Amino acid sequence: MNGLSIPEQDVYRFVADATKAVYEEWNGIVAGNRAGIVEKFGSMEIFLRHCRIHASVTDAASINGFMLYVPCGKHSDKPLLIRSSGGNNLIYIASGGVADVLVYDSNEEDATTIRLDEAASLHMVRLQQGGQKSVSTHIKAWQASSSRMSVHCVTFGNVRNTLDATLAGKDAEHVVRGLTFTKEAEHAANHVDITHASPECSSNQLFRHILSGTSTGDFTGRIVVSANAQKTTAYQRSSNILLHPETKMNITPQLEIYADDVKCSHGATVGQLDAEAVFYLRSRGIGEAEARKILLQALAEELLKDIASPAVKQRILQHLQIMKYK
Amino acid sequence: MLSIRNLHTSVYGNKILKGVNLEVKAGEVHAIMGPNGAGKSTLAAVLTGRSGYEVTQGEVFFEGTDLLQFSPEERARKGVFLSFQYPVEIPGVSMANFMKIAVNEQRKYRNLPLLTASEFLKRMREKAELVGLESSLINRSVNEGFSGGEKKRNEIFQMAMLEPTLAILDETDSGLDIDALRIVANGVTMLKRPDSATIVITHYQRLLDYIVPDVVHVMADGCIIKSAGKELALELESKGYEWLVNS
Structure with missing residues (x-):
């Protein structure tokens, strides 16, 4: 997505490119697409057994998008930036695991099954165009x-x-x-x-x-x-x-x-938009379009204020500022 | 500086101003008094370009140009300031950000260099102190959760930040206790410059103990019916408006 650039050192990046095998591991946390996982483990079933994911959570055959696995007690030291390529995805966080995830750019259908075991945490931000x-x-x-x-x-x-x-x-x-x-x-x-x-x-x-x-x-x-x-x-x-x-x-x-x-x-x-607030801003010399933008920005920020990762939050807010409101 | 000639204004078809004439010169303080519904706040609204007020007749010149042709923001950039009777709460917009944008918009219009972040912060601190606004309020959202007195002080703080040529104070004294009134009034007095003017709209004489007017006008039923020196305010305080309105 244009305008959404986060410095490399602030995140782990994963692109679920459907045209090739992709597999990444950081500090025990695994992200891969189907081809990548099959290449690494031999089959999706073996991988799910390795993760001890109960068969009731997901049907291995259904995963054709990305898969994110956070083992027991593991947590990523940086947010994970996942570029989805659509399809059926799985996010599984085992007991006590923590993940901070930004998923973006899925220009098609996309279904994600999420399972959080005991005391697991997932903070997910989704950006869609x-x-x-x-x-x-x-x-x-x-x-x-x-x-x-x-x-x-x-x-x-x-x-x-x-x-x-x-x-x-x-x-x-x-x-x-x-x-x-x-x-x-x-x-x-x-x-x-x-x-x-x-x-x-x-x-x-x-x-x-x-x-x-x-x-x-x-x-x-x-x-x-x-x-x-x-x-x-x-x-x-x-x-x-x-x-x-x-x-x-x-x-x-x-x-x-x-x-x-x-x-x-x-x-x-x-x-x-509160007309009285628009007039108040204008009466101080702020142009009408700018006044409306300021008020919209405030309304937008109210929903984003408790995004867990400061780096992700910062980028989302910057992304909003460059959007053209009408 | 300001010249209002035979100004008629309607609000949703109701005639409110019925031929207001007023001349304000640089360096002067004018007080406009009068009973409720006389049209005082309507006059402030028309001068600052609030929508819904239709000028049906007359003209307003500010520093030689027709003021009414300009948008509210253009008027502000030309140096017109309104202290709101009811300041607006704007959740999610910080005072600091609001003032930074406003100050720099006005400076841009006047071809002045924009303030740097540190210049701006310094100015905010100085002006907050001048009007007795607690500096913690600057980091909050605009007027959100401010007490009545803090909101009025915040108006004068904004006036201090923007250094207008013409300041219109619409019932800035209402809802203030005597200490707050004194602080606000002293702020206004300190902000007076030889090239600026102030119009104080008020019901009560007490504000005029602190902001001493050069001229006092009485408005009733959409017209200015009497103009005189500051002693008129005292006379109004003791005799009320009746004797003027009915004469």
């Missing part, structure tokens, strides 16, 4: 007890994202932030489905579409709290900005709560 054809991603995450997952998804243009997360073990945490820009006649959809299947878990969703032109957006956020998931905390907010009168945003919050001792809330807003 939809073209004429919609970029479509599906993340299916399964989290064991005390695992932590955060997803920051920054998307531009025609994008269709689905995130399914199951908080399967006690005290698991899932945080998701979605920042979506659309212009002209583009359409972006975000669907989130979070299941609290164990007690004392927390989930927190915040999505913001910023729409210009005649673009449209869709947000569907479902939270299911199963009967045994007592002491659940689950929040959802969809807060959107329509920059032009012909833009349209559909929001569907769905809460299904079967436990009785829970804290859950949802909220949805659709609004415009």
Whole structure:
């Protein structure tokens, strides 16, 4: 993606090039595409056995994209920058492992299965640029007890994202932030489905579409709290900005709560840039376009402020600044 | 410096200003007083280019050019400043960043060299001290979580940073306790220059104890109905507006 250059020394880079075998290892952490792993281990099945990935997690035959494996207790000293080439991917973080991942540039369909074992952490940032054809991603995450997952998804243009997360073990945490820009006649959809299947878990969703032109957006956020998931905390907010009168945003919050001792809330807003704030900035000598850009930047930054890796956060913010808002 | 001639203004079809005339010269302080709904804040809004205010008649000249043709930002760059009656909270935009952009936009317009980061920080610290704004507030988002008094002080801080030629203070005294009022007023007085002018819009005389006006105007029903020296403010304080409005 143009403008997204991070100094080599700040990250580990992995390009899931589908045309050749790729395999990388840093400090025990493995990243490879199917061909790369097969070349190294003999077969995908052998590799999955080596990682002790339970057959229920994924079907070895289905992985044709990239695979990231963080062994027990390992953590990367730098963020991993993964350039996806589409397909079915797997991210598996064993107990106590930690990974900081930035995934970008998948101009096609892409599905990622994520499994976090006990006390594993994954901080994932996704950057997507939809073209004429919609970029479509599906993340299916399964989290064991005390695992932590955060997803920051920054998307531009025609994008269709689905995130399914199951908080399967006690005290698991899932945080998701979605920042979506659309212009002209583009359409972006975000669907989130979070299941609290164990007690004392927390989930927190915040999505913001910023729409210009005649673009449209869709947000569907479902939270299911199963009967045994007592002491659940689950929040959802969809807060959107329509920059032009012909833009349209559909929001569907769905809460299904079967436990009785829970804290859950949802909220949805659709609004415009604060005209009073625009005037305030202009009254100090800042041009109208610049004033609107400053306010948009602030609205965008609100969603990105807790990106774990400073290097990744810095680059995403720089990327936003060079985007042309309308 | 500022010349307002027979200014008529409507807001959503309602006539608010009905022929305002006002002459302000460099070095002067003018106070505009008057009852609620007289059109004082409308006048401030029209002068700074707030949208929704339609000038139906009359003209405004600022330093010899027609002010009304310019956008709000152009007016600001030419040296017009408004201290807002209700300063706006802007979450996520830091005061420091906001002021840096504003100061440099104005300097660019005036063909002055842009301030370096260290010059800018030095200036922020000096001006914050001048108006008694706690320096921690500079690192926060614009007006977010500021008390009423801090917001008003922040307006005067911005005025100090931008060094306007014409400052319009719209009810800057409202919501201030007496200590804050004194600090704000002293700040305004210290910022006075021989080539600048100030218009103070207020309900009450008490601000004028600290910012001494050269001329006091009384506005009622969209017109300036009386102009006199600073003693008029005292007379208004004791007698109210009734005697003027009904005479």
